[in-house]
Amino acid sequence: MERNYLPLSLVPPGKEVTVVAIHGGRGLRMRLTDMGLNEGMKLKVLHSYGSGPCIIQVGDTRLVLGYGMAQKIFVKEV
Amino acid sequence: MTIALAGNPNSGKTTVFNALTGMHQHVGNYPGVTVEKKEGELKYKDYEITVVDLPGTYSLTAHSIDEVVARNFVIEEKPDAVIDIIDSSNLERNLYLATQFMELGVPLVLAFNMSDIASKQGLEIDKVKLSELLGAPIVFTVATKKIGINELLDEAINLVEKKTTIRRTTPSYGKEVEEEIRKIEDLLVKDKDLIQKYPSRWLAAKLLEGDSEVIKKIKESKYSDEIIKQVEKSTAHLTNILGDTPEAIIADGRYGFISGACSEAVKRTYEVRHTTSDKIDTVLVNRILGLPIFLGVMWLVFKFTFAASAPLCDWLDAGMGWLGDKIGGLLPEGSAIQSLIVDGIIGGVGSVLSFVPIIFLLFLAMAALEDSGYMARAAFIMDKLMHKIGLHGRSFIPMLLGFGCNLPAIMATRTIEDRKDRIVTILVNPFMSCGARLPVYTLFIGAFFPKKIAGNVLFSLYLLGIVVAIIMAKIFRRFLFKGPAAPFVMELPPYRVPTIKGLLIHMWERGAVYLKKAGTIIFAGCVLVWFLSNFPWNPQYSKDYDTLIEQAQGNEELITQLNNQQTFEKLEKSYAGKLGRAIAPVFRPLGFDDWKVTVGLVGGFIAKEIVVGTLGTLHSVGEADEESESLRQALQNEIRPDGSKMYNPLVAYALMVFVLLYIPCVATIAVIKRETNSWRWPIFAAFYSTLIAWIVSFVIYQGGRFLGLG
Numbered sequence: 085m086e087r088n089y090l091p092l093s094l095v096p097p098g099k100e101v102t103v104v105a106i107h108g109g110r111g112l113r114m115r116l117t118d119m120g121l122n123e124g125m126k127l128k129v130l131h132s133y134g135s136g137p138c139i140i141q142v143g144d145t146r147l148v149l150g151y152g153m154a155q156k157i158f159v160k161e162v
Numbered sequence: 163m164t165i166a167l168a169g170n171p172n173s174g175k176t177t178v179f180n181a182l183t184g185m186h187q188h189v190g191n192y193p194g195v196t197v198e199k200k201e202g203e204l205k206y207k208d209y210e211i212t213v214v215d216l217p218g219t220y221s222l223t224a225h226s227i228d229e230v231v232a233r234n235f236v237i238e239e240k241p242d243a244v245i246d247i248i249d250s251s252n253l254e255r256n257l258y259l260a261t262q263f264m265e266l267g268v269p270l271v272l273a274f275n276m277s278d279i280a281s282k283q284g285l286e287i288d289k290v291k292l293s294e295l296l297g298a299p300i301v302f303t304v305a306t307k308k309i310g311i312n313e314l315l316d317e318a319i320n321l322v323e324k325k326t327t328i329r330r331t332t333p334s335y336g337k338e339v340e341e342e343i344r345k346i347e348d349l350l351v352k353d354k355d356l357i358q359k360y361p362s363r364w365l366a367a368k369l370l371e372g373d374s375e376v377i378k379k380i381k382e383s384k385y386s387d388e389i390i391k392q393v394e395k396s397t398a399h400l401t402n403i404l405g406d407t408p409e410a411i412i413a414d415g416r417y418g419f420i421s422g423a424c425s426e427a428v429k430r431t432y433e434v435r436h437t438t439s440d441k442i443d444t445v446l447v448n449r450i451l452g453l454p455i456f457l458g459v460m461w462l463v464f465k466f467t468f469a470a471s472a473p474l475c476d477w478l479d480a481g482m483g484w485l486g487d488k489i490g491g492l493l494p495e496g497s498a499i500q501s502l503i504v505d506g507i508i509g510g511v512g513s514v515l516s517f518v519p520i521i522f523l524l525f526l527a528m529a530a531l532e533d534s535g536y537m538a539r540a541a542f543i544m545d546k547l548m549h550k551i552g553l554h555g556r557s558f559i560p561m562l563l564g565f566g567c568n569l570p571a572i573m574a575t576r577t578i579e580d581r582k583d584r585i586v587t588i589l590v591n592p593f594m595s596c597g598a599r600l601p602v603y604t605l606f607i608g609a610f611f612p613k614k615i616a617g618n619v620l621f622s623l624y625l626l627g628i629v630v631a632i633i634m635a636k637i638f639r640r641f642l643f644k645g646p647a648a649p650f651v652m653e654l655p656p657y658r659v660p661t662i663k664g665l666l667i668h669m670w671e672r673g674a675v676y677l678k679k680a681g682t683i684i685f686a687g688c689v690l691v692w693f694l695s696n697f698p699w700n701p702q703y704s705k706d707y708d709t710l711i712e713q714a715q716g717n718e719e720l721i722t723q724l725n726n727q728q729t730f731e732k733l734e735k736s737y738a739g740k741l742g743r744a745i746a747p748v749f750r751p752l753g754f755d756d757w758k759v760t761v762g763l764v765g766g767f768i769a770k771e772i773v774v775g776t777l778g779t780l781h782s783v784g785e786a787d788e789e790s791e792s793l794r795q796a797l798q799n800e801i802r803p804d805g806s807k808m809y810n811p812l813v814a815y816a817l818m819v820f821v822l823l824y825i826p827c828v829a830t831i832a833v834i835k836r837e838t839n840s841w842r843w844p845i846f847a848a849f850y851s852t853l854i855a856w857i858v859s860f861v862i863y864q865g866g867r868f869l870g871l872g
Contacts, residue, residue, distance in 0.1 A: 111225055112649045117413045118221035120255035131447050136546035144252040148542045150650025151549035
């Protein structure tokens with residue numbers, strides 16, 4: 085993994101990033117895709133409870149990611 | 163004709179359904195699954211139309227039961243038209259589902275709902291152009307104001323009558339994928355039966371996506387070997403040259419198709435930076451303020467439910483009492499038939515109804531939280547905490563509702579998508595001490611604990627229930643439902659003002675389920691307990707009460723005493739009494755091998771507060787409630803055969819702990835049956851919780867004695 089990739093859990097609220105990879109099972113990846121979060125898309129962190137759950141904005145969709153999910157999504161700064 | 167309504171959760175699908183069908187709707191289940199099926203009828207122009215509300219989904223994969231149900235309905239029942247409800251202010255994501263209907267080749271109408279909000283947010287949609295690009299007619303709707311509803315029906319009828327000029331289309335997934343799809347299709351068309359039922363292109367794409375249901379279908383085909391081989395080859399080939407799995411490439415294709423169409427036909431006149439919802443959220447999901455606000459909201463929900471339901475419950479109670487008197491008066495006094503009808507049947511209906519005000523009002527409050535969009539925020543706020551016990555944020559609300567009543571609490575677990583999470587939440591829910599258990603605590607705490615510490619004792623019971631629930635949830639997660647917690651992703655809908663009609667319909671839907679499904683079981687349970695505590699009808703009494711009462715004419719006090727004695731003896735000699743005596747030794751290690759309490763515990767299966775009333779009867783104090791001083795005294799003076807006192811604070815505490823944890827009431831059992839669609843879980847719940855109750859009471863009693871407390 086390149087150096088400038090980081091897990092979403094480290095992104096502070098208010099920042100915009102691009103999804104590089106989703107590290108999870110097929111089920112998780114498909115589910116995120118269905119809900120509007122796909123690799124290559126831009127997202128913005130709206131609220132984050134540290135390593136816990138966070139709220140993100142993708143396009144016009146706002147998603148709640150539960151505990152631990154943010155650690156599985158790798159992003160790079162825009 | 164039949165129209166199926168599809169759409170993402172939060173797209174306003176339910177509002178469209180309500181606008182179409184009004185109150186003419188009924189709820190059932192799709193065959194073989196617990197997914198709810200809502201249908202409604204309407205007449206429009208010369209058509210009798212049945213509208214089927216498909217489960218709200220984001221996609222049509224095989225990953226979730228809702229999605230499988232929705233797509234099987236479309237494939238197998240072949241509705242005349244599918245109306246896909248699209249949230250206009252969230253176009254691209256909502257159209258993702260629509261592309262999958264296009265792939266299925268069904269007659270599709272797109273309802274761009276909440277179009278007023280979208281245009282307020284600066285979205286300009288070229289309807290004609292977008293219709294052509296997407297290959298489906300578009301209708302702008304505002305379902306809350308009933309705008310566009312008739313146009314939707316017109317477009318659906320146009321499709322059926324083949325008057326639509328728009329040519330259907332499907333997204334292209336790119337040259338490489340299309341080539342592989344064609345190769346697979348060439349093999350699929352050999353199986354004529356298969357092709358008659360499913361579009362070949364769709365099957366091929368689903369096979370590349372690794373759709374488990376479709377693969378199962380293909381395995382039944384006689385050409386399955388060649389087909390599967392080709393699919394494997396194609397998958398390997400695509401992964402190799404495109405560097406990603408076919409399903410990711412296909413998903414990209416769909417999103418690409420959508421954004422292509424939108425970039426041509428949708429204009430954003432200005433960029434909305436912060437919507438009102440985002441502004442509200444800076445306060446409501448704030449790291450510091452979020453939790454206290456949430457707890458405050460829940461406090462209000464309880465306050466509202468109990469304050470508003472109390473008078474209704476009293477009226478119901480009075481009404482049932484009046485009915486019992488009236489009907490009882492028409493029947494022979496003191497006969498078994500009178501008792502059956504008044505105490506058994508009317509009493510049984512009464513206990514079903516007694517839950518109605520609380521359940522309906524709690525659902526009303528829940529519907530308000532759900533429809534306004536706050537529920538999703540609550541799940542977010544509680545997620546971190548709930549994660550610690552192996553559940554996630556969605557499980558918190560049901561747990562909290564359990565303190566009011568476990569029935570609506572268990573029904574509220576429906577919002578939990580993952581089945582494992584859902585069953586764990588259901589199984590530990592009865593440990594949340596519901597309102598019906600409070601009278602039992604009040605009685606015993608009043609009798610055996612000084613006023614000074616009464617509050618603390620009570621609080622400790624509630625706390626113990628929570629601790630046991632947490633421990634059991636952890637145990638279930640570790641042993642019964644292994645595997646990692648399901649990933650928790652949820653859409654955060656924008657805040658909306660709920661409509662009164664929507665709230666009432668939601669309340670009614672859930673409430674009706676309770677009345678219909680749980681009601682019958684509760685009723686049967688009540689009649690059973692009535693039978694156990696009333697038969698044999700004419701036991702051998704130790705005294706001739708009838709003669710004694712006659713002789714005592716005028717001496718009211720004596721008559722009451724005799725009456726109480728007779729009821730006592732009747733209950734003692736009933737099957738319930740015998741059962742109580744037979745079971746009582748089981749409680750010796752817990753300190754309360756009191757057959758009267760045991761009879762009460764048997765009756766408590768109907769509703770926990772019955773323990774109090776039964777104890778009143780068995781202590782010959784007549785009608786007693788939890789504040790009754792004479793009942794408290796009777797309990798304080800209760801002695802064992804050897805002359806020692808039956809109760810002391812330790813024994814009373816062990817008993818209260820037992821009441822807190824033992825078998826959930828019949829209504830809860832009925833709801834567990836209804837919500838899990840099997841008898842396995844309610845039976846399991848009944849046994850395991852009674853076992854836990856015994857163990858915890860045992861530890862408390864014996865531990866207390868060891869420490870010299872009792």
